[in-house]
Amino acid sequence: MKIVVLKFGGTSVGTVDRIKKVANIIISYFRKRYKVIVVSSAMAGATNDLIKKSKKISNNFNLSEHDVLVSSGEQIACSLIAGRLNHLGYKSQSYMGWQLPIITDGKYGSSRIVEIDKKKINKFLKSGGIPVIAGFQGINMDKRITTLGRGGSDASAIMISKFFKSEKCVIYTDVDGVYTTDPNILKKAKKIKIISYEEMLEMASLGAKVMQPASIQDARLNRIDIDVKSSFIKKNGTKITKKKNILSNKIIRGISFTKNDAKVTLLGVKDKPGIAASIFKPLSNNAINVDMVVQNISTNGKETDLTFTIKSEDLIKTQKLIKKNTKINFRDLIVDNNVSKVSIIGVGMVTTPGVTYRMFQALAKKNINILVISTSEIKISVLINKKNVSKAISALHKEFKLNV
Amino acid sequence: MKIVVLKFGGTSVGTVDRIKKVANIIISYFRKRYKVIVVSSAMAGATNDLIKKSKKISNNFNLSEHDVLVSSGEQIACSLIAGRLNHLGYKSQSYMGWQLPIITDGKYGSSRIVEIDKKKINKFLKSGGIPVIAGFQGINMDKRITTLGRGGSDASAIMISKFFKSEKCVIYTDVDGVYTTDPNILKKAKKIKIISYEEMLEMASLGAKVMQPASIQDARLNRIDIDVKSSFIKKNGTKITKKKNILSNKIIRGISFTKNDAKVTLLGVKDKPGIAASIFKPLSNNAINVDMVVQNISTNGKETDLTFTIKSEDLIKTQKLIKKNTKINFRDLIVDNNVSKVSIIGVGMVTTPGVTYRMFQALAKKNINILVISTSEIKISVLINKKNVSKAISALHKEFKLNV
Numbered sequence: 144m145k146i147v148v149l150k151f152g153g154t155s156v157g158t159v160d161r162i163k164k165v166a167n168i169i170i171s172y173f174r175k176r177y178k179v180i181v182v183s184s185a186m187a188g189a190t191n192d193l194i195k196k197s198k199k200i201s202n203n204f205n206l207s208e209h210d211v212l213v214s215s216g217e218q219i220a221c222s223l224i225a226g227r228l229n230h231l232g233y234k235s236q237s238y239m240g241w242q243l244p245i246i247t248d249g250k251y252g253s254s255r256i257v258e259i260d261k262k263k264i265n266k267f268l269k270s271g272g273i274p275v276i277a278g279f280q281g282i283n284m285d286k287r288i289t290t291l292g293r294g295g296s297d298a299s300a301i302m303i304s305k306f307f308k309s310e311k312c313v314i315y316t317d318v319d320g321v322y323t324t325d326p327n328i329l330k331k332a333k334k335i336k337i338i339s340y341e342e343m344l345e346m347a348s349l350g351a352k353v354m355q356p357a358s359i360q361d362a363r364l365n366r367i368d369i370d371v372k373s374s375f376i377k378k379n380g381t382k383i384t385k386k387k388n389i390l391s392n393k394i395i396r397g398i399s400f401t402k403n404d405a406k407v408t409l410l411g412v413k414d415k416p417g418i419a420a421s422i423f424k425p426l427s428n429n430a431i432n433v434d435m436v437v438q439n440i441s442t443n444g445k446e447t448d449l450t451f452t453i454k455s456e457d458l459i460k461t462q463k464l465i466k467k468n469t470k471i472n473f474r475d476l477i478v479d480n481n482v483s484k485v486s487i488i489g490v491g492m493v494t495t496p497g498v499t500y501r502m503f504q505a506l507a508k509k510n511i512n513i514l515v516i517s518t519s520e521i522k523i524s525v526l527i528n529k530k531n532v533s534k535a536i537s538a539l540h541k542e543f544k545l546n547v
Numbered sequence: 548m549k550i551v552v553l554k555f556g557g558t559s560v561g562t563v564d565r566i567k568k569v570a571n572i573i574i575s576y577f578r579k580r581y582k583v584i585v586v587s588s589a590m591a592g593a594t595n596d597l598i599k600k601s602k603k604i605s606n607n608f609n610l611s612e613h614d615v616l617v618s619s620g621e622q623i624a625c626s627l628i629a630g631r632l633n634h635l636g637y638k639s640q641s642y643m644g645w646q647l648p649i650i651t652d653g654k655y656g657s658s659r660i661v662e663i664d665k666k667k668i669n670k671f672l673k674s675g676g677i678p679v680i681a682g683f684q685g686i687n688m689d690k691r692i693t694t695l696g697r698g699g700s701d702a703s704a705i706m707i708s709k710f711f712k713s714e715k716c717v718i719y720t721d722v723d724g725v726y727t728t729d730p731n732i733l734k735k736a737k738k739i740k741i742i743s744y745e746e747m748l749e750m751a752s753l754g755a756k757v758m759q760p761a762s763i764q765d766a767r768l769n770r771i772d773i774d775v776k777s778s779f780i781k782k783n784g785t786k787i788t789k790k791k792n793i794l795s796n797k798i799i800r801g802i803s804f805t806k807n808d809a810k811v812t813l814l815g816v817k818d819k820p821g822i823a824a825s826i827f828k829p830l831s832n833n834a835i836n837v838d839m840v841v842q843n844i845s846t847n848g849k850e851t852d853l854t855f856t857i858k859s860e861d862l863i864k865t866q867k868l869i870k871k872n873t874k875i876n877f878r879d880l881i882v883d884n885n886v887s888k889v890s891i892i893g894v895g896m897v898t899t900p901g902v903t904y905r906m907f908q909a910l911a912k913k914n915i916n917i918l919v920i921s922t923s924e925i926k927i928s929v930l931i932n933k934k935n936v937s938k939a940i941s942a943l944h945k946e947f948k949l950n951v
Binding site: 159162163193196197199200201203204205207208209211212214215216218219221222223225226227229230236237239241242286287 | 563566567597600601603604605607608609611612613615616618619620622623625626627629630631633634640641643645646690691
């Protein structure tokens, strides 16, 4: 008999009524003669409520106790799901991280799962039971609770799929799949039936909040097929799988964008070896993430202009850090808080010439000015004025025929 | 260094502000150079909210999963207390039942603690830490969570006191001690400074809801002194200790009463051996608790009258069970749903003659009719009409000089 892992996110188990619906979904798999392992997040809102409490207790709440606190939410959701399955006549039992145990690398607040003891679950599955495992949590070697970071229940589901060699892993959420772009921005956005891990990673980290990027990476490394589906409506979702399985003739699979970026330009920087490192080290030390970086070729070999993007919320801090940085010398500092990064993504582009040209041409036709460009094997990103985002997405969606 | 166990009830940790106050109380003991072990209940209301959810999921929620569900409340309270102590610069850590572990007899919903592994706590105490242990919970031999029943955090505190041989166990609650009677009924009620386990047991099971009776019994068996105190106001509370320590010259220590009793009388019961058992067996099988029982001496050796009391809520069920009971034969069934039991309690009465007379005399003077009487070594109870309860308590309080 084959194993399926079903993971339910916070909104999917957000109310008692939702939990009843989720139980019915679980049963539908069980009736298809799957061995079903359920992984659940906390009920939507529960974790945020707990975090609020912790902030009232301390503005610097102990990390270890924070993990004890927030992991209680999954305990509630899992016991209610198991209780519902029992009520409907199915054998089910909840399992917290410590009960298997699920062993993590021990980092509070952002652990990774390193080992899962399978004995209890295998025994329970063999007896015809449906185990409901708490997502988001494990324990370290000292038996202290450690959590996996925001969206960590995805990581739980993927690692459980890996250890139990599940046939598939279904991520139930409140969206019905991954779209070519955000349907709120472009109505014509279409659901993607199948997408590669690599493309999904680019989509996820660029703003498509369907799954935690680290989990997609784990799935890729372990070759685990993922179905992303809605627990609210019965519809086919999006399958995330390896490149080989993708038989699409589309070069570009999706368009993603950011909402809150800022551009920083240093004019007339004294050009000497190690200058970029001198600029970026203090930012990195202050947990400021630098995204796109462009350094102009210096015309005289002495001065250069350096442009980079950061999150808008980091702009003030960044300006301060640069101004008090004695290791660098520059003529002027220009910032622009009204920019967005728009990216086209597709594994096909690496073998298809002319994609960059088509992108630039499509934007030019709409009079959209490109401020910065960066490219990778499966992605081309341009920085544009925020006011042009919607127009740009529409133009690119049409150019690469994503709505057909 | 001596160990003190501090237990905080649900209202004591009911809000974030309350938890901050509780942390200060804990620190005041720590500064007196005690080794402090904290035991906490769930935040007030939390457990009831969870039970409500479980009832929406199933009218017959799985007992084992119910224990998983409701034990999450203590996890939240304990991590917040430990987090607060950390914030204030004290080393503290929360411990769930499974982390020690605390082993129970395994009965879901009403377990008793059979063993506590002391290693981790002793090590933590030795390092100068303040452990915060979740009350109400333990695990069984299969590592499933089991809870100790309503008010079970008291049981946790007492058993932790026993295993760690604590010098004292302080039960912090929302009342400031045990009173001679309910201050809501009689304003002149006085706080009792010191009371024996036996007296407290009679007070507790008769309505003074300060501590779970089973915990008082555990404390008595293990000779653990208990201080009952308020976490809301700084005042001396009530000490519960062994008889020997009580140097009071009062014969009677307190007056308790019930609110919802019913009296059932069977007239003209055919008097033969085993008749009482025939009457009470079906009641017992239906979880109906029979309290006072009086059987008149049969005048002719053939017929007798039998009177007993039950909880009001069981009256209808009791009447049905008696009427369909084919093993008994009686002339008439009379019920009275307007009765209350008033009891005077004191370990001194066993060596003092005339207590019963004084009680009856005091009630007679106020024209209060006694319906049923029952006595034990340290308690005399009378059943009276409900409307006379307040008058009776006042008269008895005066007669036995409880307000001086």
